[in-house]
Amino acid sequence: MLMKMLRHRLTTLRVTMRASSSSPTASLPPRASRTSRAITARALGASNGARDAGRARKARNAARFEVDRPRLRRRIRPVLTAVSASDDMSAEIERIQALVGWCVERGARGSGLTVAIEGANEGGRGLEATRDVAAGEGVLATPLTLGIVDDEDGHPESARGVMRDAPWGVRLACRVLQETKLGEASEYAPYVATLPNRVATSPIHYDAQAIAEVQYPPAMSEIREMQDACRSWHEKLREKVPEALGDAFFDYEAFANAVGVVHSRTYGVAGDDASGEQSASVGYFRALLPLADMLNHGGDVVVGRERDQVTGATTDLQIQATDNIAWSVLGDDGVIHFAATKDLVDGEEALMSYGERSNDHFLIYYGFTPENNPHDDVVLFSNFEHAMVWHSVAHPELWEGDDGAVREKAANAAYDSVTKALEADGSPDAKLAAAEPRMKILSAGRVDARLLSAYASMFAGTEASGATDGPIQGDELKFAQADIAARCEQLLAGMPTTLADDVSALQTCTDDAQRVRLHYRISKKSILAETIDMFSLSK
Secondary structure: OHHHHHHHHHOOOEEEEEOOOOOOHHHOOOOOOOOOOOOOOOOOOOOOOHHHHOOOOOOOOOOOOOOOOOEEEOOOOOOOOOOOOOOOHHHHHHHHHHHHHHHHHOOOEEOOEEEEEEOOOOOOEEEEEOOOEOOOOEEEEEEHHHOEEOOHHHOOHHHHHHHHOOOHHHHHHHHHHHHHHHHHHOOOHHHHOOOOOOOOOOHHHOOHHHHHOOOOHHHHHHHHHHHHHHHHHHHHHHHHOHHHHOOOOOOHHHHHHHHHHHHOOOEEEEEEOOOOOEEEEEEEEEEEOOOHHHOEEOOEEEEEEEEOOOOOOEEEEEEEEOOOEEEOOEOOOOEEEEEEOOOEOOOOEEEEOOOOOOHHHHHHHHOOOOOOOOOOEEEEEOOHHHHHHHHHHHOHHHHOHHHHHHHHHHHHHHHHHHHHHHHHHOOHHHHHHHHOOOEEEEOOOEEOHHHHHHHHHHHHOOOOOOOOOOOOOOOHHHHHHHHHHHHHHHHHHOOOOOHHHHHHHHHHOOOHHHHHHHHHHHHHHHHHHHHHHHHOOOO
16 A cells, blocks of 8 residues: 555656757657766776667758858857867868868768857857758768777777777777877878867866865766776776877876767767667667767756645656757668757757766766756665665664564565566666666655655554555655655765855856866755755755
C-alpha cells in the first residue's frame, strides 16, 4: 500500500517541454549527441552510455555553403572558442575564409549560415543566419572525411598500440598536436590554424585554489582525477611513444591545452543500424568537425511552473528548448547533416544543444555553466548504503531493536521495488536513473524516487510481523522529505560561502574562469535551498 501511494505521488510532477511557436514539431529532426556523457575525470573520456547514441534521422536539403565574409559582432554570454586578444582581426577573417574554402573543396555544403567573429578584446566565434531560415531546412552538410577522427590509423604506426589503450581525449589531443607540428604540410592545416590554443576556463587548468572555489565535493574530486590522469598519460607517452606528442614532449601545458580543446568541441558519432536508427553497437567514435564545432550551446531553460495550492509542491515544470539546430547520424554517404529545428531570422545565432546534462558535465568538459539549467542536479549520497548510514545517524531511534530490523527491511524492499519499476519503464531516462548508484536531487523538488521511497518506508515499516509495507499514517512521505531537507541543510552548511555571498560576488567579478565557478556554485546552492524551502517541516 505504501508503495502504491509513493508511486502515485512521485508521478504527479509533470515536465512539459515547450517548443517555439514558430516550430512545426512534425519537421524537427531529433538530436544526436555532441560528446561523451561520462565526466572527463573518468579516464579523461570514458565510453558513453546508451543515452549518448539517442535517436536521430537524416536532415537533408543542404545546398552549397555560402562563403560570405565573416561578420563581426559582440556577444553577451561567454563562449568556448576564444580568440586571443592579440590576434589581428583581419588575419582572423582570412583564417576563417581559408577554412570555409578548404571545407567546400573537401565536400562541405550548406546555405544560410556564416561564421560570426567576436571583437578581438572579447574573442569567440559562432555561426549565425545570413537570411531567414525555415524550420526543417538543411543548413550544413559535413563529410566525415573533413574532420580529425579518433582513429588509431591517424597516429604514427609505432604509437598505435599504446594509443589504443588511451582515453579518447588523449588520443584526439595527440592527433591535434601531431597535425600542429606538421604545420602547412598537414592536410588539416586550414582547420588546425583556427583551433583555439587553449580553453582558459577549462578545469584542466585549475590550481588548488580554483578547485577549492568549486565548493562542490563531487566535482572537485572529478577535476582532481582528470588532472591526475592527464599528467599520468603525458608521462606515459613521453616514456613509451614520444612521437605521439608532437612538440609537447617537454611541454605538459601544451598537452593539457590540447586535451582541454578537444574536450570542448568533440562530436560523438554513431552510424545507422539495419532499421535506419542511430546505434552505438554498429560503431561509435569521436571526431573534430570543422565549422560544425563553432555551433555554440543552446540548452533547455525553465520558463514556468505550477504548484499544488495546498501542499505547494511543483506539479508542472515547463521547459523550453533554446537550440535551433540539430544534427543527424552518420549516413551511408559518410556525411553528417545539420538542419534548423525552428525558424531563424537573419542575424540570429545558430545554437545546438550539447545535451540534457548536469552543470558538472558542462563545467568539466566545456569550461562553462549554463544558467537556468533544469537538468542540473546535486548528489546527496554516493550510493544507497551511504544514504542508509546517514539515516541511522540522524534517526538512531528508528534503527533499534526488532522494529529497526523491520524498518531496514522495508527500506531495502522499497528501494528494490522502485529500481525494478524504473528498469521496466523502458525509457532511457528511467533506465539511466535505475543504473545510477548516486542519490540526487534536481530543481523544483525533484528527488530520486528510490531514496524518497526508502526513507518513507523507514517510517512505515513498523510491524513486528516483518511486513515491509507497514501501516499508512499519512505522514511517511512528509517525514522522508524532511530528511531530504535536513541533508540539504547539511551540505549547504559545509560550503564556505552562502548563496547570497555568491550572487553578490558575481555582480563585481570580471575574471571569466571565476565567473564560471560562481555560476556553477549558485546553481548547486539554489537547488539545495529550493529543496529545503519545499520540504522542511518548519515551512
